[in-house]
Amino acid sequence: MxxxxxxxxxxxxxxxxxxxxxxxxxxxxxxxxxxxxxxxxxxxxxxxxxxxxxxxxxxxxxxxxxxxxxxxxxxxxxxxxxxxxxxxxxxxxxxxxxxxxxxxxxxxxxxxxxxxxxxxxxxxxxxxxxxxxxxxxxxxxxxxxxxxxxxxxxxxxxxxxxxxxxxxxxxxxxxxxxxxxxxxxxDDYADNAPVDILGKQIWEVIGETAKNFDFKNLRTFEKTYMFIKEVIQILGKDIFTDKFTRDDLYRMCFASVFFNIEHKNEMRLLDTEKKDSDLRNADLRNAVYKGSDSGVIAYLYEYILKKNMDNVMSKNVFHHIKNWYVTGTYSRDDILSVIASINSFEEKPGNFYSSEKEILKMIEHTKAYILHLNGTEKVDDIINHLSIAFFWCEALSVDFGMSNEGVLKNIKGNVSNRIELEKSQYQNEVDIFFHSESKKVGELTRAINDTIKMEYQKQLIQKIKDCYIEKTYQVRYLRELTDLVNSIYDQSNRTYILRSLNEHQYFFPIPSGNINENFWFWCIQIKLLVSAIEARWGVENYSNDFKEYLFKLDEIEEDRLLKYRLKTLFER
Known part of the structure; x- marks a missing residue:
């Protein structure tokens, strides 16, 4: 009934x-x-x-x-x-x-x-x-x-x-x-219930997607409707164009709500969709298990929406929408910036209906664009330009004339300007699933992410050095570095970090005299960082060397409180 x-x-x-x-x-x-x-x-x-x-x-x-x-x-x-x-x-x-x-x-x-x-x-x-x-x-x-x-x-x-x-x-x-x-x-909701809740315009967009799933909870539609209205009210109605469409926003809002309410944030469809490769499923699972937003967004796009979006570039907004619904927090400026880049993107005459001459001209234009970057261009925009050029280079058997190494050399300034230390290293990376349609673009995106990781870690070390010298002791940066230790495999990065620690006495301030809570937490985090490096990088006796360095300091013998604090630190 x-x-x-x-x-x-x-x-x-x-x-x-x-x-x-x-x-x-x-x-x-x-x-x-x-x-x-x-x-x-x-x-x-x-x-x-x-x-x-x-x-x-x-x-x-x-x-x-x-x-x-x-x-x-x-x-x-x-x-x-x-x-x-x-x-x-x-x-x-x-x-x-x-x-x-x-x-x-x-x-x-x-x-x-x-x-x-x-x-x-x-x-x-x-x-x-x-x-x-x-x-x-x-x-x-x-x-x-x-x-x-x-x-x-x-x-x-x-x-x-x-x-x-x-x-x-x-x-x-x-x-x-x-x-x-x-x-x-x-055992079923009324035929007209979803339309009554969402309105005809929204239902016409998400209706076919919703019908793919057997769920009876009308509250999912109610929450979708309220979330869509919230997002549009905050972002404004003037964001929509033929590039970033209202329909794509509806789809992303529905997928975010559906995944959260009906599937409890579990990637249930991976076990039922056998037509996709096991490797692809494993990549998605691993991305989510590592806390990667990209794996979740790829899942929502491929398995919930069935890749049904007006503009694939709109996926760059997806993680903002999903996190907005789950956490209630968002950055209006960040979202509007991404939408603006989508709306301002000018696809050069390189589509199916263009002449070969026009396509070759577009490829050369893209190459010139890469060679004359000024560092202010967004990395995602650069990759989007290259994606189109690489596609037509492959289709016409034309050499782009620039290797991945050449591209990386020219976007160093853009990578450096992309880094935001208030965000995690992962949040600074380019979302690989957004650029995985082409093997060559996928390889380039991975290489760009490797560059982003190295630059992020260098800027993080510099920030830690500044906190140490200026005695501000902002522990969150140390925690981020400690969390990253297990995922840093590049030997040059490890050497750089170890050299920085050595040149600045492990960034360890001597806890003598009157100290505060931030100071002491910084000391504890340095000890954790040293222990993590020894355990995960195999640096023999690193923790012991750190301890010996401290207890050999001249002021130790003269300061009983300092000696007690260090003893407390190493007995933790």
């Missing part, structure tokens, strides 16, 4: 012989929405959510006050204080004895008498699975049974029984047959 049929079921319930019915369906399928549609503006229906309810008393009170609120204006003039006093006389019993709810029965009779009506009054109980653990399932079922024995009162229980756990689940199964006359199973 589809969720929208709930309204029909409840309308029929008015005159049916059933007195206690269950509407069962998984979370987010639309049960509450259509129950609310039925209940709205109807004086003969009360709706009670069991969410967080700890006892029957609070439920009884809510029913009582709802009946009063829905009664004709001025019909009940007793104060809430008096009504609450009456609740003290209410007693509840179940299994082997009965539940007495005289107040509700009297109130209902009084209402019918006043209105001259014998019509059915329906009480709907929602969110069974979200009740407080102190409230027993038997109490709820007993209340429903007791209420339904009152003349002209019927009860509806709304639940996602698949969410009941442990004793609650067992108890519900045991007593369901005695307590429920009829069960309606909601």
């Amino acid at each position: 589809k969720a929208n049929e709930i309204v029909t079921v409840l309308n029929h319930f008015n005159w049916s012989k059933y007195r206690r019915v269950l509407i069962d369906g998984t979370w987010g399928i639309g049960k509450t929405r259509y129950v609310s549609e039925f209940e709205k503006d109807q004086s003969h229906v009360s709706y009670v959510s069991l969410f967080g309810k700890k006892d029957i008393d609070s439920i009884i009170q809510e029913i009582y006050f709802q009946i009063i609120e829905k009664a004709p204006l001025g019909m009940y003039k007793k104060s809430y204080r008096v009504l609450r006093e009456k609740f003290k006389n209410v007693t509840f019993r179940y299994q082997g004895f009965t539940i007495s709810v005289p107040l509700i029965e009297d109130l209902h009779k009084s209402l019918n008498k006043e209105l001259g009506s014998k019509g059915t009054y329906i009480i709907i109980f929602d969110d069974l699975e979200r009740k407080h653990h102190n409230l027993k399932i038997t109490e709820i079922l007993g209340l429903l049974d007791s209420l339904s024995k009152i003349e002209n009162i019927k009860t509806v229980l709304i639940a996602a029984t698949d969410q009941l756990k442990g004793k609650d689940k067992t108890t519900f199964i045991d007593y369901k047959e005695k307590s429920i006359d009829r069960t309606y199973k909601i």
Whole structure:
């Protein structure tokens, strides 16, 4: 049954012989929405959510006050204080004895008498699975049974029984047959629900993608809609062009929400898509296990969106969108900068319909562009230019005339200007999955990333040196270097780092006299860095040499507090 049929079921319930019915369906399928549609503006229906309810008393009170609120204006003039006093006389019993709810029965009779009506009054109980653990399932079922024995009162229980756990689940199964006359199973959301939530424009873009996956949670669409509106409100509507399209933004927002909510940030489809190579799957998994955003984005692009985007360059915005949804943090300036580079990118006449002369001219133009870089151009833009040129060089069997080494030599300034030490080394790298369509471009991107890593590490060492000399002791830079030790394989980089440590006395400030917390944490982190280098680079006796250097300092013998601090440091 589809969720929208709930309204029909409840309308029929008015005159049916059933007195206690269950509407069962998984979370987010639309049960509450259509129950609310039925209940709205109807004086003969009360709706009670069991969410967080700890006892029957609070439920009884809510029913009582709802009946009063829905009664004709001025019909009940007793104060809430008096009504609450009456609740003290209410007693509840179940299994082997009965539940007495005289107040509700009297109130209902009084209402019918006043209105001259014998019509059915329906009480709907929602969110069974979200009740407080102190409230027993038997109490709820007993209340429903007791209420339904009152003349002209019927009860509806709304639940996602698949969410009941442990004793609650067992108890519900045991007593369901005695307590429920009829069960309606909601196994699909209404056909028009996604359109109603997202609007026709958004649904037309993501509809086919969504239909590829078997999920019933309408909240995924609701969260997608809200996220899209948030992103557009922050970034503005003027960002969209024929290069960075509104549709691509819709797709990236949906994929980010879907992956987070439906797949719990797990790459589940890698095990089901056997047509892709095992190596490709392994690359994606490894990227994610290493904390790589690129692996996740490649997965979202290839497996969720099925490579369906208007402009492949828009993938450069994808990790910003995904992280925005997951963490709630974003840099508007960074995102707008990437979008601006996409919108300003001028693809030289090198497409399928161009003449050979035009294509050759474009290739030469790209080469000249690389030779005359001024260091301010974005590395991703440079790679995009080269991607197009390399493609047509291969198609026409033309030599580009510049090796990867030549390209790397010319983009040194651009790489240097790209480095942001406030970000991790990984965040500074070019996303290899965005440039993997061509083998040659992939190789160049990897080489550029190697250059970025070396430059990042050199700038990181220089920053650590500055902190040491200026005595600012910003420990985060030391932590970053320590974390990188295990992934630094280039011998020249290792030599550079070791030489820097040697030339600056391990960057270790002597902890004598009055010091602060940052100072001491810096000392601890230097010791961790030295230990990591010895263990992971195989530098024999490096930690021992560091320790001997410190304890041979002249001031050690004269400063008992310093000696104690060093002893504490090496006993950690």
